Amino acid sequence: MGSKVAAPSTASILLLLMVAVFATLSTTHAQLSTSFYKSSCPNAVNVITSAVNTAFNKRAASAAGVLRIHFHDCFVRGCDASVLIDSPSEKDARPNLSLQGFEVIDAAKTAIEKQCPGIVSCADITAMAAQLSVKKLSGGKFTWAVPLGRRDGLTSSAADTTGKLPPPTANVATLKSIFAAVGLTTEEMVTLSGAHSVGVASCGAIQNRLTTPPDATLDPTYAAALKQQCPAGSTNKVNLDLTTPTRLDEVYYKNLQARKGLMTSDQVLQEDPETQPMVAQHTNLAVFNSKFVAAMIKMGNIGVLTGTQGQIRLNCRKFNP
Numbered sequence: 060m061g062s063k064v065a066a067p068s069t070a071s072i073l074l075l076l077m078v079a080v081f082a083t084l085s086t087t088h089a090q091l092s093t094s095f096y097k098s099s100c101p102n103a104v105n106v107i108t109s110a111v112n113t114a115f116n117k118r119a120a121s122a123a124g125v126l127r128i129h130f131h132d133c134f135v136r137g138c139d140a141s142v143l144i145d146s147p148s149e150k151d152a153r154p155n156l157s158l159q160g161f162e163v164i165d166a167a168k169t170a171i172e173k174q175c176p177g178i179v180s181c182a183d184i185t186a187m188a189a190q191l192s193v194k195k196l197s198g199g200k201f202t203w204a205v206p207l208g209r210r211d212g213l214t215s216s217a218a219d220t221t222g223k224l225p226p227p228t229a230n231v232a233t234l235k236s237i238f239a240a241v242g243l244t245t246e247e248m249v250t251l252s253g254a255h256s257v258g259v260a261s262c263g264a265i266q267n268r269l270t271t272p273p274d275a276t277l278d279p280t281y282a283a284a285l286k287q288q289c290p291a292g293s294t295n296k297v298n299l300d301l302t303t304p305t306r307l308d309e310v311y312y313k314n315l316q317a318r319k320g321l322m323t324s325d326q327v328l329q330e331d332p333e334t335q336p337m338v339a340q341h342t343n344l345a346v347f348n349s350k351f352v353a354a355m356i357k358m359g360n361i362g363v364l365t366g367t368q369g370q371i372r373l374n375c376r377k378f379n380p
Contacts, residue, residue, distance in 0.1 A: 091208040129185055136362060143181055152224075155220065164188055164375055193351075196307040210371060225237050259298055265321060
C-alpha cells in the first residue's frame with residue numbers, strides 16, 4: 060500500500076501565505092513608478108525639469124556630460140548616485156576623471172530642496188537629468204516618462220569601478236561581458252553605444268588607432284584628419300561623431316559603416332558578425348529611437364535602492380551626516 064501524504068497544518072498554510080505576501084510586497088516595493096512623487100512632492104518633475112534645462116542653456120556641453128554621468132553611475136553599484144560623491148570616491152577612478160556636468164544635478168537638487176526638503180533622491184534627479192539631456196540632444200525626438208523611486212547609495216569608491224566601465228580600446232567580447240554583468244543584452248549594448256553620437260573624447264582615447272600604419276578598420280581620410288587633431292601626447296578633445304556631433308541621432312551608426320567610428324569600442328560593433336546587422340538596423344532613426352528609449356529605461360533600473368534602503372541625500376556631493 061502507498062503511504063498517505065499528511066495534510067498541511069494550519070500553521071504551515073499561514074506561513075506559506077505570509078511568505079507569498081512578503082514576496083509580493085517586496086516585488087512591488089522594488090518597482091519604480093512615474094508617479095512616485097505624486098503625493099510627497101507633486102511638482103517635483105516640473106521643478107527639476109526647469110532647473111536642468113536652465114543649466115543646459117547656460118552650458119550646452121553639459122547635456123552630453125549628464126548623459127555620461129548616468130551611464131557611469133548605473134554601471135557601478137547600480138543607479139544610486141554614488142558617482143556624484145566628491146573625492147575620495149568613484150570620481151577618482153580614471154574613467155570618471157573626465158566626467159562633467161555635475162553642476163546641472165547640483166542646480167536641480169538645490170531647486171527641489173527648496174520645494175520638498177529631503178524628499179527627492181539624487182539618483183532620481185540624475186535619471187531625470189539624463190532623460191532631459193536625451194530630449195534636448197535629439198531635438199525633442201527621444202523622450203519618455205522616467206520611472207522614479209530610487210534612493211541614494213551609502214558607498215562610493217574608485218576601486219568599485221574596476222572592470223565595470225567599458226574602456227575605449229575594448230573589443231566586442233569585453234563590451235558584451237561588461238554589459239551582461241549589469242543585465243543588458245548585446246543588442247542593448249549596441250543601442251546604448253549610440254550615446255556616442257554626442258560629446259567628445261580625449262585624444263589619448265584614440266592613440267591606439269593612429270599608429271603607423273593606422274588601424275586598418277579606420278577610414279584613411281578620417282585617420283589623417285584625426286592625426287592632425289591629435290598629435291602624439293596631445294590633450295586635445297575630438298568629437299565622438301564627426302558628422303552631427305551635437306545631435307543624438309542614427310548618424311553614429313552610418314559612420315561605423317563608413318569606418319569612421321572614433322574609438323575602437325565604437326568601430327568593433329561594425330566589424331563583429333553578431334553586432335554588424337544590429338548596427339545596420341540602427342541606421343533607421345525610428346528604430347534607434349524606440350530601442351534607445353527602452354534601453355535607457357532598463358539601464359535606469361539597474362541595481363536601484365528603494366524603500367528604506369540607502370538614504371535621500373541633502374547634498375548630492377556628500378553622504379548625510
